[in-house]
Amino acid sequence: MHGPDGPVGLLPLAREAVARARRTVRSRGPAAVTAKGDRDLVTDVDLAVEEEVRSFLARETPEIGLLGEEHGLSGAPAGPRWVLDPIDGTANFARGIPLCAVSLGLITGGRSVLAVIDHPFLGAVYTAVQGGGAHADGAPIRVSSETDPARAAVAIGDFARGEGAAERNRVRLALMDRLGGRVQRLRMFGAAAIDLAWTASGRIDAAVILANLPWDTSAGALLVREAGGLVLDADGSEHTADSAATIAVAPGLRGMLLDELGRARAAG
Template sequence: MADHAELMPIATQAVSMARTIIHHRAPAAVTTKGDRDMVTDVDLAVEEAVRAFLAKETPDIRLVGEEHGDSGTSESDLWWVLDPIDGTANFARGIPLSAVSLALVDGTQAVLAAIDMPFMNTWYTARAGGGAYANGEPMHCSAVKDLSDAVISIGDFAVGDGAAPKNRVRLALLAELGANAQRIRMIGTAATDLAWVAQGRLDATINLSNKPWDTLAGVLLVREAGGLVLDHDGSQHTSDSANTIAITPALKNEIMSRVAEARRG
């Protein structure tokens, strides 16, 4: 895999631009784009600004964004993936848990990551083989070994068609982990969940879905901080995975066995 370190300043400048927009523009319009799924005018403004910036700086690399989809075709295996505001429901209500998530992806794996939490004054970066950083300082996953000591976040419930069977798995998992883990949290932003696993604030996060704009930047953070990110079957997470399960290594067997049990029903 090639070293794309020279593109890191572009990635960090892009999320810094997004942070500035978010800090200076309160949401004025909220639009429904699906069952209990929303977008604000600020999401759109951020994505449009970052798209224009990346198109200028890296014209040969296509971009996939949550709000406007794929920018076009390219012969390169490289692509940017952007969530302009991960945690829109939080942002629209003034809850300060949201993040800008940007990754450079080579094939199905992120090679650069930049995540900014604009209301927490925290930003994260990672490069494949180069470590993970919070505000420029190296970070590492936790060393928690016992489920009874673990703080675990769970991704949002499914909505839309087919949500009921998916949520039965989530409810089973909540019941099992709630009875055995130290604490369960539902934060409402996958990028933050993953960044906090990388930082050791969480010991695992279980997201029973996989939208690349939500996950790929955070997946690289976790791996570069010494953690594992797996699909539900234990395979290594990629952009094509069904689920996104990030774990500090010592908890792998306990967490994955409970995910499997919840899926069996």
Template structure:
């Protein structure tokens, strides 16, 4: 299917406005356990169902994937990917670092994204070839070139099955970054990490994971703001990548090398 991503931005914006209003006005409600230290609130489910219903009416030819209830229907190579509340733990504890994220994926590549952070009054958006914007204003990545002057955000540590083993490389990487970069930050929200790389608020983001609902919107927003978004080996990021690394083009090569050296010297990735 041939698609004009920019033409779908208004629809994506309306969908995310529905999500943001629910997040902003409703209490978390009943919490459902999804596994060890992983949970979803009533709001997560309410947002996903409302957005799914809206998009089914507006774009019935496009597939839909939500974090909480999976694939609702398949499309012709196109897929909406929704994280209804990214940063659910933050939301549940009244920490304002959370938001709704809707991306459009075409054959495993992000082509459109909208992220709304309702408690921070920030809306990020981008479509392939149209640049990235925050509250309607064009944004771009920072021009930091040296790791020593970079603020780098890390994705959350793992929870759930085999979390101890999955966190070993994350902890090794944290140790190496703490010795090399200006500051390490962990915001607890993948979409904030990617959006703030795009906005130049931080200089890089590393997630040793890649879930479509977490990354579909943020990856295209970061790319359209001038970031390089890559996998662990430095190859271009897709929805099938193993990790998600975003940084300004002058910083990404050194960052990929640091990650590689850190994990290899600690016995990971061999």
């Protein structure tokens, strides 16, 4: 892997790649918004950011491939790869809502080993390296120590779209119904990289994302783990690239959240 120190040695490059993306996102609003599926969209800024980051990382780390949301896999087909979401929360960004993020992770051996998440309009950059803890703007962060559901804030990921969406959304609706009567607040921020970064930093106590797209979750999952949190599949097993869901939770709320999710899945 590029650099003598593995992922630690690549962190400055990852930070620079995301800083370039941040400047592009902040410098211009979307001039073109294009549909790319059922109620899904992409802007010209998403495309510009991905092209810029691809070019930079291909030049600096040619031995590492890159998987991006908009253009798929390029570069080395095997071995470590960067995983990029140029703008997570595109629907928010396109409407001028500042809840969006640039998410860049590095996967090697099937596991996330490096993460940089930038919230361009919220003034925060989150970083993590496997075994090195999680940080926000250079300061260490930890997940919540909450154990009482009545004091917990839980983020729910976006509703499913496309074929089979109604079936998949029944579980989301059942879960929201169950949690709505137990937790202090439910929130839907519209960007997995925000859900996961805020779980890692203790702003919220859990995030339930009933999907697992690598560009959405790879960086954030590492942040949560390195901040002392749990990242699980819907059945409570350890979260992997092959998981069907991404459940990030403070350890003290694991039992409650998995119990309610299990009941919602049975009802849905």
